Amino acid sequence: GEDVEQSLFLSVREGDSSVINCTYTDSSSTYLYWYKQEPGAGLQLLTYIFSNMDMKQDQRLTVLLNKKDKHLSLRIADTQTGDSAIYFCAESGDYGGSQGNLIFGKGTKLSVKP
Amino acid sequence: DSGVTQTPKHLITATGQRVTLRCSPRSGDLSVYWYQQSLDQGLQFLIQYYNGEERAKGNILERFSAQQFPDLHSELNLSSLELGDSALYFCASSDRLAGGSTDTQYFGPGTRLTVL
Numbered sequence: 270g271e272d273v274e275q276s277l278f279l280s281v282r283e284g285d286s287s288v289i290n291c292t293y294t295d296s297s298s299t300y301l302y303w304y305k306q307e308p309g310a311g312l313q314l315l316t317y318i319f320s321n322m323d324m325k326q327d328q329r330l331t332v333l334l335n336k337k338d339k340h341l342s343l344r345i346a347d348t349q350t351g352d353s354a355i356y357f358c359a360e361s362g363d364y365g366g367s368q369g370n371l372i373f374g375k376g377t378k379l380s381v382k383p
Numbered sequence: 384d385s386g387v388t389q390t391p392k393h394l395i396t397a398t399g400q401r402v403t404l405r406c407s408p409r410s411g412d413l414s415v416y417w418y419q420q421s422l423d424q425g426l427q428f429l430i431q432y433y434n435g436e437e438r439a440k441g442n443i444l445e446r447f448s449a450q451q452f453p454d455l456h457s458e459l460n461l462s463s464l465e466l467g468d469s470a471l472y473f474c475a476s477s478d479r480l481a482g483g484s485t486d487t488q489y490f491g492p493g494t495r496l497t498v499l
Contacts, residue, residue, distance in 0.1 A: 304490070311385070311473060312426075312490040357426065370416060370428035370441055371475075371488060 275358050275374035282382050287345040289377045291358030294339060301334065302371065303343045304357040312357065315343070345379075353381045386410065387491035389474050395497045401462040404494045408455055408476030414438070415457040416477070416488060417449055421470040432457055464498045471495050 272294045281287045293301065299320050304312040318325045318332045318341070325332045331344040345352055355378050359371040386409035396402055408415050417429040419442075428441035432451035443449075446464075451457040461468060472495075475488040 300487075302487070311492040312475075313385070314487060314489060317487060370431055370439055371418075371426075372428070373426040375425045 273358055273360055273372050273374035275356075275377045277375060278378050278380070280380045280382065281348050283348060283350055285348055287343075287348045287352070287379055287381075289343045289345075289356050289358075289379065291341040291343075291374055292339055293341065293358070293360045293372075295360055295372070300361050301332075301341050302359040302361070303330075303332065304359060304373075306355045306357065306376070308354075315356075348379075348381050350381045350383060353379055355379070385489040385491065387474060387476050387489050389472075389491035389494050391494060392492065393495045393497070395499065396464060397499055398464055398466060400464050400498075401460065402464065402496065404459040404461070404472050404474075404496075406457045406459070406474030406476075406491055408457070408474075409489055412476035412478050412489075413455065414477045415451055415455070416475040417443075417457070417459050418473040418475065418490075419470045420473060420493070421467075426473075429459070461496070466498050469496055469498045 274292045300317050302317040303315040305315050306312050316327050316330050318334050329346045333342045355376040357376045358374040361371050388407045390405045413434045416431045418426055420426045429443040430449050431439040435451045446462050449459045471493045473490050473493045475490045477488045
């Protein structure tokens, strides 16, 4: 079945780059997403990438997609303490399909040390 | 602010009871999704509605049901509550199947359900 895997924890120093990795299984996923969840808050959409792209950059965020290896990564440049949160990778099925639900990883807890 | 609203923010109830969670999607979004977030299961898709009709079902228990009304708001009904139903329940909306270009889902702030 569909599955999304992420490492559970990442700790970095303020100002460094953070790289959060994710692997997924559904090769038919059209879009892949990164969501951020701060303590006690909902899920905030950070960015997404279309499956026929290799890379997408959005200010401090860079998403890399290796479709052959089904590997997705999120790089946060110049990580700040405000970036401390849980980051979820998610995949979805075909846009034309009947299902649009997201399959989430367990989330990576990013801790940024001053 | 995603534009998706959920009420109530917190709900504390007892085992065996029934509760209703409410969600209003972003303006113009026809699709509504419900997810459950718990410590052991993570984020799990429960059910999806599009323009009032059920479209897809995930890991939703038979004790749970949902509906989407003509004004597009949705309600998730949880009955015969058990301790294990304690979780964060999220609603999300998207413009999927309405000409939108992505499946991008925008999440509400969630309802935290505590079953005692």
